[in-house]
Amino acid sequence: xxxxxxxxxxxxxxxxxxxxxxxxxxxxxxxxxxxxxxxxxxxxxxxxxxxxxxxxxxxxxxxxxxxxxxxxxxxxxxxxxxxxxxxxxxxxxxxxxxxxxxxxxxxxxxxxxxxxxxxxxxxxxxxxxxxxxxxxxxxxxxxxxxxxxxxxxxxxxxxxxxxxxxxxxxxxxxxxxxxxxxxxxxxxxxxxxxxxxxxxxxxxxxxxxxxxxxxxxxxxxxxxxxxxxxxxxxxxxxxxxxxxxxxxxxxxxxxxxxxxxxxxxxxxxxxxxxxxxxxxxxxxxxxxxxxxxxxxxxxxxxxxxxxxxxxxxxxxxxxxxxxxxxxxxxxxxxxxxxxxxxxxxxxxxxxxxxxxxxxxxxxxxxxxxxxxxxxxxxxxxxxxxxxxxxxxxxxxxxxxxxxxxxxxxxxxxxxxxxxxxxxxxxxxxxxxxxxxxxxxxxxxxxxxxxxxxxxxxxxxxxxxxxxxx
Amino acid sequence: xxxxxxxxxxxxxxxxxxxxxxxxxxxxxxxxxxxxxxxxxxxxxxxxxxxxxxxxxxxxxxxxxxxxxxxxxxxxxxxxxxxxxxxxxxxxxxxxxxxxxxxxxxxxxxxxxxxxxxxxxxxxxxxxxxxxxxxxxxxxxxxxxxxxxxxxxxxxxxxxxxxxxxxxxxxxxxxxxxxxxxxxxxxxxxxxxxxxxxxxxxxxxxxxxxxxxxxxxxxxxxxxxxxxxxxxxxxxxxxxxxxxxxxxxxxxxxxxxxxxxxxxxxxxxxxxxxxxxxxxxxxxxxxxxxxxxxxxxxxxxxxxxxxxxxxxxxxxxxxxxxxxxxxxxxxxxxxxxxxxxxxxxxxxxxxxxxxxxxxxxxxxxxxxxxxxxxxxxxxxxxxxxxxxxxxxxxxxxxxxxxxxxxxxxxxxxxxxxxxxxxxxxxxxxxxxxxxxxx
Numbered sequence: 001x002x003x004x005x006x007x008x009x010x011x012x013x014x015x016x017x018x019x020x021x022x023x024x025x026x027x028x029x030x031x032x033x034x035x036x037x038x039x040x041x042x043x044x045x046x047x048x049x050x051x052x053x054x055x056x057x058x059x060x061x062x063x064x065x066x067x068x069x070x071x072x073x074x075x076x077x078x079x080x081x082x083x084x085x086x087x088x089x090x091x092x093x094x095x096x097x098x099x100x101x102x103x104x105x106x107x108x109x110x111x112x113x114x115x116x117x118x119x120x121x122x123x124x125x126x127x128x129x130x131x132x133x134x135x136x137x138x139x140x141x142x143x144x145x146x147x148x149x150x151x152x153x154x155x156x157x158x159x160x161x162x163x164x165x166x167x168x169x170x171x172x173x174x175x176x177x178x179x180x181x182x183x184x185x186x187x188x189x190x191x192x193x194x195x196x197x198x199x200x201x202x203x204x205x206x207x208x209x210x211x212x213x214x215x216x217x218x219x220x221x222x223x224x225x226x227x228x229x230x231x232x233x234x235x236x237x238x239x240x241x242x243x244x245x246x247x248x249x250x251x252x253x254x255x256x257x258x259x260x261x262x263x264x265x266x267x268x269x270x271x272x273x274x275x276x277x278x279x280x281x282x283x284x285x286x287x288x289x290x291x292x293x294x295x296x297x298x299x300x301x302x303x304x305x306x307x308x309x310x311x312x313x314x315x316x317x318x319x320x321x322x323x324x325x326x327x328x329x330x331x332x333x334x335x336x337x338x339x340x341x342x343x344x345x346x347x348x349x350x351x352x353x354x355x356x357x358x359x360x361x362x363x364x365x366x367x368x369x370x371x372x373x374x375x376x377x378x379x380x381x382x383x384x385x386x387x388x389x390x391x392x393x394x395x396x397x398x399x400x401x402x403x404x405x406x407x408x409x410x411x412x413x414x415x416x417x418x419x420x421x422x423x424x425x426x427x428x429x430x431x432x433x434x435x436x437x438x439x440x441x442x443x444x445x446x447x448x449x450x451x452x453x454x455x456x457x458x459x460x461x462x463x464x465x466x467x468x469x
Numbered sequence: 470x471x472x473x474x475x476x477x478x479x480x481x482x483x484x485x486x487x488x489x490x491x492x493x494x495x496x497x498x499x500x501x502x503x504x505x506x507x508x509x510x511x512x513x514x515x516x517x518x519x520x521x522x523x524x525x526x527x528x529x530x531x532x533x534x535x536x537x538x539x540x541x542x543x544x545x546x547x548x549x550x551x552x553x554x555x556x557x558x559x560x561x562x563x564x565x566x567x568x569x570x571x572x573x574x575x576x577x578x579x580x581x582x583x584x585x586x587x588x589x590x591x592x593x594x595x596x597x598x599x600x601x602x603x604x605x606x607x608x609x610x611x612x613x614x615x616x617x618x619x620x621x622x623x624x625x626x627x628x629x630x631x632x633x634x635x636x637x638x639x640x641x642x643x644x645x646x647x648x649x650x651x652x653x654x655x656x657x658x659x660x661x662x663x664x665x666x667x668x669x670x671x672x673x674x675x676x677x678x679x680x681x682x683x684x685x686x687x688x689x690x691x692x693x694x695x696x697x698x699x700x701x702x703x704x705x706x707x708x709x710x711x712x713x714x715x716x717x718x719x720x721x722x723x724x725x726x727x728x729x730x731x732x733x734x735x736x737x738x739x740x741x742x743x744x745x746x747x748x749x750x751x752x753x754x755x756x757x758x759x760x761x762x763x764x765x766x767x768x769x770x771x772x773x774x775x776x777x778x779x780x781x782x783x784x785x786x787x788x789x790x791x792x793x794x795x796x797x798x799x800x801x802x803x804x805x806x807x808x809x810x811x812x813x814x815x816x817x818x819x820x821x822x823x824x825x826x827x828x829x830x831x832x833x834x835x836x837x838x839x840x841x842x843x844x845x846x847x848x849x850x851x852x853x854x855x856x857x858x859x860x861x862x863x864x865x866x867x868x869x870x871x872x873x874x875x876x877x878x879x880x881x882x883x884x885x886x887x888x889x890x891x892x893x894x895x896x897x898x899x900x901x902x903x904x905x906x907x
Binding site for chain 2: 053055076077078079117118121122125126127128129130145147173174175176177178179180181182184185188189190191192291292293294295296325326327328329333336337340343344363365366392395396399400401402403404406407409410411
């Protein structure tokens, strides 16, 4: 699965098929005038639009307090997804206070000035909604998928917690304990979590990608009420946020509702977070973990690669797919099928705002070592760097990407996630629609070039886990 | 977007058309699963299914995987307790080449000995790898303890011992019994018409042997009264995975709707009693929930959570107290109503895509649920009264015993656990690496 997707008879009622409204420029202007004229606080601007598949269209608006809004109507099922994206992640944290972005994700479900603790969950769940949230290095998002008719309700709840979360010590301390338990679950008691944390600790020395999104345990204990208040005021502002609303909704009703609940929220002065760029890596970095709770070796390799917006990302994605995507991929065949030294192999490309990693992970079989796997991996990379790549192998990768995009269009939540992700990381949701063509245009020599440029011994960090005995 | 169920040329079909995106899911479901494996042959059905992808008269394994990957498609096999299958999806424009591979693996498998030995090794390797995951360790041990020697206690993916004993003859026999027209349901969802599905099935599956027979009836397992503690002993743990489970009703039981509602109110959502107490109020854990695991002949009701050593005694004691309170006092109307609204209002999620509508029908058939299960779901859930829910809890949970599974370091936790569990009837310590070797 690609990196940016985290990380889903004759019935009592029948979903009604319904044509999607396509606005002419004149109709849209008239509709917007009607929406804006009814408001005493805030005005919407139309920004742009783009078709999605053959049946749908994404519309992009912006409120004058800076809040972005993407709407995509689809009336095939009586449900809609409501995503709220904030351009804040662990990258915006300070040393000594790591984990605050993720802690905040938890705090956002607690009491607000108007609602008691538990109200958010109970209200959404009583309406049959599904909800959760996620924090990454670059962003935080909150989502709900709800039955039709709950737009006003969810807009009122989300706008309330954008401005009125109660940040007292009782709420902060309860969630602090929950997050510490989450960290024990994901990291201390999980060998893959430990290896991943070590990978970033070694691959990044000065950039904030050095520390884990969940934060260090001692930092979680250090976060104060003042830290939380400052973080909230700084980053949870409409001009740092994007709403993505996809499904059984009416565009005009969405605009009116969002204006009603978000129009009065003031924009904040958000200063760019200062941080050091990570210097180039000059030689291989390596770390070994000894664990009493594993029976076989594991190895995790990270190669430094450029930011998601760099033109080399697409050939790197193709390279990654050649290596690890599917059972016909090169490393699966070599490590599991032919040499039989490994149990599992996987890989991913990070799509971060700043330069990240291409990661390859291997679980070894009993009696085999990480060193054996490394030897095979490096040999396969050298082959790609030096030998022609068969056209059919490249075509396979391109078909895989196309199929992935087509399947993405089936579910409201994934459509909303993809739109939100692209608009947050690439600053324009329309970049998403260029992906398939970009993959189609990749040539063999580009894949070889990025393999030579980025998959070098000096540019890699290797984390090995070994059984204690 | 309806679901059609029909028979044609001796094949049983389920189809959920949806032409909004150029992609189709296609699969075959067999009415046999792990419960049909002979004793000591745990994992045979799953292994047989996977062996379909390991070589045919026309293709070696590499050609099968490359052929499917090239299309951007996928084709995987699976086995459950009472059913098994092959399924995947493809872009519509590749339907023909996809079905050609599908038909080939179904009708012309050669079950090469070398591939069987490789697959057995890979499966054992994966079992060993699964020992890294404490949650799956706990769940596997809970199922084994509650179903014990009943066929439902079989390890679907096998054990190290059973896998080593399986032969090509076992696989061939399993295949011969399984792949028969009368055992199969062909299903599809997405961008494929009824006429196309029938034509492709005739062309690529038409030579499947006739025959087949309904699955053997199974005597339901019996509850295990009392309180039993199983410690899965794993070193180097700073957090303990905890399960509290007991045997309960089959999926088609008249008390299903009442118990489903009770489970939702107790630990099935963030607003439920158990979750609020353990996570939101106490902050003892990141996750606390209750679950109703449905099966054809007997399900499992269980709580799952995890916590650090300092909270272990309190959390274990409180979890058991809450189970007792549930069985003895049931719910109040104020607790039941939000759970009822939650279940009814989230019904559209069960059927909002063609694939989900299709899966619901397969689910209904495999678990022998009433044919009107979906149509009556909201009405029957709404009709569950407080008295009905509380009666179902008393009838279906009380006196069934509780099995507690803890994944932790035994030396560090045993004393705390024994102190927290009143009236403990038995304690068993299982080294974690022995959970897959029996």
